[in-house]
Amino acid sequence: MPVVSADVVIIGAGVSGLTSAYFLARAGRDVVVVDKGIVGGEASGRNGGMISERTDEPAMIPMAVEAIKLWATLDEELGYPTEFTQQGRLQVAVTEKDMDDLFSERDEALRHGLRADMVAPSQIRDMIPGITDRTLGGLFFANGGHANSQLTVQALAWAFQDLGGRLFQNTVVTGIQVDSGRVTSVETSAGAIAADMVVGAAGPQTALMTQLVGVHVPVAPARVEILATAPVPPLFDIALVGNGLYGRQAASGNLLFGGGAHEWADVDLATDPDKPNTPLIRNIARRLADLLPGQADAPVIRSWAGVVEQVPDMMPIIDILECPSNYVVVTASAHGFGIAPATGKAVSDLVLYGETNIDIGAFGLNRFSDIGPDWRAELGWNPIPPRF
């Protein structure tokens, strides 16, 4: 017999699970969040903190725009800092191909009524002191920004607890009980938790988690890398994308930049995924020094890696399973941080009302109806075999 019960059990204390938990608790629901590790211990607390209107993926624009509105007052509302700043996002081109991409993204943004301005190399040099002379032009989004992912996940967790929410960290999900087409309880290493609704926000573990209820969802984990320099004098507060990198200067002065090849990986439901860095950090360093030659002397003091998840069309999944009919699947396909407030709002709406005003039409599970169990092999998304 379950020893604990809740209106909603959320599996995963990443940023999507925590925003969902926060909005549900705010709406008066009794919510338990379960995670095999600590809050935001994986990609949610290890990402670059970029927040954008997602004009690269038009189906995500409405949600991203909604998220930015929520970000603006999030820390005040939570009572804990997120280090959110909204000084814009600048994408710079260093090749003709980059320029073509910027123009089409600008057109897409304008079609959606967003602010997006092409900027000349001379303006770019004013915005980002010390940037390379090789920029051909840039695209500036006034509404873009960034936040501190580590502070944000803890802020969400604490604010959720302040509303009475219960957080079970270091707690492994071992099974999900289904009866008559509905989840009745989530079994964990800390005992069973009876639930009226379940939200599976398990990130890279999403597919493994839905397998527990016999449902196939195409989600593949991948490892990505990022590095940090020692603090340098304040240069820019704009989120910067270019030369194959994305990143920002943190409030602490450190330059945080990531990019480069991802590596497909496997995960399990019980342990923290292994996430080493590789010599790729040297190539990231080179690209960063090429992008900001004025900072070539800045010492790199740290690097880290994270395991994110992807689905075949690289877009989020926010949907309720057909069976069990009280299980909400949410994964944001390696774009979870920036859109998280809107994700949480949408999931909370689905749980509370079965529908949401946020446009999640493109994020349903039915789009994968033709995808078979061997999809990872077919796409070349399996990890390479161990060599030794």
Place this chain on the structure above:
Amino acid sequence: MESRPLVVVGAGVSGSAAATEAAKAGVHVTLIDENPVPVAMAGLNVPQFFGQRFSGDLRDRALMLERVAAASEAVTEAKAAGVDVQLGTCVWGAFRNSDSSRMLDGPQLGLANDERSWMIKYDRLILATGARDLGIAFSGWNLAGAVGANGAFWLMNRYEASASRRMVVMGAGNLGLSTARMALDRGIEVAAIVDVSNSVRGDVALRTALQREGVKLYTSHTVREAVGRCGDIESVVLVEIDNNSEPVAGTEKVIAADTVCLAIGLVPNVELLSLLGCDLRFESGLGGYVPDRDDWMRTSVETVFVAGDVAGFHEGMVLDSEIARNQGRLAGLAAAESLGAIGKDEALARRADLQAEAVDSASNEVNSNWASWLQSLVTAGGPDIFVCPCEEVTCAELNDLHPPRRLKWEAERQSRRNLRTLAKDSPADSNQVKRLTRVGMGYCQGRLCREQVSMMLAAETGRDVADVPIMSYRPPVRPLPLKVLWPREEAEQVRRDWPKWFSPPRQVLG
């Protein structure tokens, strides 16, 4: 990429012995040592706590190389045995394949000098990376002139580039006494040796000799503060402590000194072992996290061996370099044997003269002494002393989980959160505390604050320090400028195939 059969990292006593032993067994050995370190790195207190107390000589690379090469007979011996010695070269990374990293075609090391970095492959690796200075906060330890025992030793001995003139030594164990001895021998005055214990723990003969030369020992004392002007230490205030490590009012003594040397303990440099996934365990009597190893100095990773302080440091090793030397010889033999250069029988025969106690490093635990120091220094210096001098995080801010000060975040809800409330939700984890307060995130890469953060977490949340998980190590384990870390020759394929975020989605490298 260049490939070497055996790489030994660290040319101290144990590393040089390992290299020589393996070379005598017929192995082509590469011995790498980061000394002399670039002055910019020394200024960041990496890899030791140099506390800015170095002379201008440190800027002269050629002079430093000459002195470092001349300072070690063991290195000369290794060279004579045919070892390829590479000085002025640091190892900033160690990479091998794992569950989610499968792209390498063999284990690799990242190397760098002051101008460039490069990668090499190896068949076997002996890590003789030594130990680093234990940092424990006191008021004024962020000023120039606060140094560590190893930092002071390197400057005085290896580089002959110490700028200290008058020193107060914290710690009256063998580490503190031998630091004082070295200082006196180099013409540096030793104004006082201080210890929180009520007796001198270190070697009697050493202590007697120091006292005969007029060095004052203050037992049952701690440092209230180092007082400075223009960022430079000028005097040190000592204060007596009672049985509960509480300062006794009215017992303050002001001592003129330009240097305060933390000689309380040393911590094994396990960062490369951690990157390679070697099993580590907490061993208080050996300075903290140490590698699991057998009596051949083999770690849990079959290609990796250890020797010397990195395998575990205790104060007995300060006065007896045979322990490190014998460990080095054992590791050298074991590596040679595993490469097939000598047979098992020959390895056994060659180790016959290595005494059994050579690898027995049992000694007393050190954490209660470290904890007494920490408690007395925090009580005497007040809650606003910096636990993390790089990021300027105070003891109070750590305990309160205060968001970074520059955010100017003041909210009632935040003020209800602290280490204890965090520990109710999940066992205290130094990595989580690091994320929230920025403690350990500075340019010294957490070298000065790791141990005391773990100790404070343990004390504040009622855990044993052995149960606090290790604060993670990530490459580069030396702060390298972008223009040094970058690859000079980047493969054309890497440049051409560099993806944008998951575009193309197929894995491009491998």
